[in-house]
Amino acid sequence: MEPNQPPRPSRHRQLTAAEKSQAKQVSLARIGRLFSAHRGPLAVVVLIIVASSVLGMASPFLLREVIDKALPERDTTLLGWLVAGMVAVAAVTAALGVVQTWISTKVGQQVMHRLRTGVFAHLQRQSVGFFTRTRTGEVQSRITNDIGGMEAVVTNTATSIASNLTTAVATAVAMAALSWRLSLVSLVVLPPAIYLTRKVAGLRREITAQRQRELADLNVTIEEGLSISGVRLSKTMGAGAALVDRFTASSTRLIDLEMRSELAGRWRMASMSVIFAAIPAVIYLSAGLPMTAGTLSIGTLVAFTALQAGLFRPLMGLLSVGVSLTASLALFARIFEYLDLPVEVADPARPKPFGNVRGHLRFENVSFTYPGSRVPAVDGVSLDVPAGTSLALVGETGSGKSTIAALVARLHDPGAGRITIDGIDLRDVRLTDLADVVGVVSQETYLLHTTVRENLRYAKPEATDEELEAAARAARIHDVISALPDGYDTVVGSRGYRFSGGEQQRIAIARTLLRDPRILVLDEATSALDTETERAVQRAFDTLAEGRTTITIAHRLSTVRHADQIVVIDHGRVIERGTHDALLDADGTYAALAA
Known part of the structure; x- marks a missing residue:
């Protein structure tokens, strides 16, 4: 082939200004459109989530009846029905959870499949010029590492948001029904939690972008060093040791990025967990103060505490999902960048048939x-x-x-x-x-x-x-x-x-x-x-x-x-x-x- 080809990009490519701009412009609406073809199954998932959340709220009220009525009055018949109700609630909720997981996982995998095939098909339409400008390992990294990194977000995010949000709302309503004063005490921790979550999410997103670029460089090293042509070249040039050093350096940088990604904001989120754990103590203290003493039954206090613990779990889940979703925007940006590539050599809108070709x-x-x-x-x-x-x-x-x-x-x-x-x-x-x-x-x-x-x-x-x-x-x-x-x-x-x-x-x-x-x-x-x-x-x-x-x-x-x-x-x-x-x-x- 001719040597007058366009220059190859540098090996360790920095994120361009265009890529940084695109990463900021990835909208949740575009991500949401990935699920538009699955409205029916997602509606069923939402209904199951709502049913599970509402049904789960019955357990604290059944517990209150056990503590305030069945046990003090030694009413074994009532106690039996209440216990049976608790078991039934747990069994039905578990069964609904299995169905929900099956549907949501299937939808997520179908979305992943469409993304993978969409990127592969779109790249097949690119001109030879695109592949002379792009490293093979980079292309492979987008399809495998980037889309693979999105799998948990695509598969679980929508259902996690719906599940945690529904549970949080239902729990908050139940808490208010038991004691609106204690509910206000429980929710005072939300503003700092939201603030810290936004800070952690931004940090994770930046680290994720760096990690995916390093993974692409690692893929390039594997492609160039372990292909048959690369092995022949390294052996005839005596470059094996240098290739190992290059791979080791890239892998070491990847370890650092993985550690930073996992630990980003952990101390901040750990602080929130401590605050959440301290809330029950504050509730017990509030219930024992002279001004509130005697206004709450033991059963109500236990049921409220159980609800409060159940509230913080979905709240923390929502905050964690927010962090994961924000961090994953870097992955979506890289995938959408390829999906948005213009096709330089494309089929015409109105193709002409050749007919009986002579070959002039x-x-x-x-x-x-x-x-x-x-x-x-x-x-x-x-x-x-x-x-x-x-x-x-x-x-x-x-x-x-x-x-x-x-x-x-x-x-x-x-x-x-x-x-x-x-x-x-x-x-x-x-x-x-x-x-x-x-x-x-x-x-x-x-x-x-x-x-x-x-x-x-x-x-x-x-x-x-x-x-x-x-x-x-x-x-x-x-x-x-x-x-x-x-x-x-x-x-x-x-x-x-x-x-x-x-x-x-x-x-x-x-x-x-x-x-x-x-x-x-x-x-x-x-x-x-x-x-x-x-x-x-x-x-x-x-x-x-x-x-x-x-x-x-x-x-x-x-x-x-x-x-x-x-x-x-x-x-x-x-x-x-x-x-x-x-x-x-x-x-x-x-x-x-x-x-």
């Missing part, structure tokens, strides 16, 4: 500049390749040949001019339709870590075994595959390292030929082959090129001398064109390359 390819004054670069990679190129003919692109490394090939496959869209097939602008057809018409074999092969058969079927899932073998024979790789113990069921290994470079190239060629494209783009497709194998594959290409439009990019001019037209590219411009013999007679750049 034209470049009309096409220019293209990579993002971040000021120098055009392709500058004012006009080409006319009639259907069924062959075009060869030659030139020095970095001249723009592979960029032209990428434009044919619409891996990028031109900044100026247009590219047409049979008179239809490539931007007016679906990307999947274009992929059926244009087949690309590049110098960089990529094989999936699965069997040879599945690697070939990646291009055509419905292909029969006979079709697979025919494509493999055409690429001169069938005999090699058949000689393996497992034949076409042989696992190729990570990135195809089970095979030599030439064998990988031929498998990739067979995979493309299986799709039978009308336009074939060969971007240094035989660069990894030895001379004898190259000749065999070239003969196969010559046979397969009959009736197809073929674009060949090659440094070895011997492979393109029979092309119908040869175009010499220099700094993104066409400087010569003609047949092999005509260009030699012109004694220009092509003749110098052929010398």
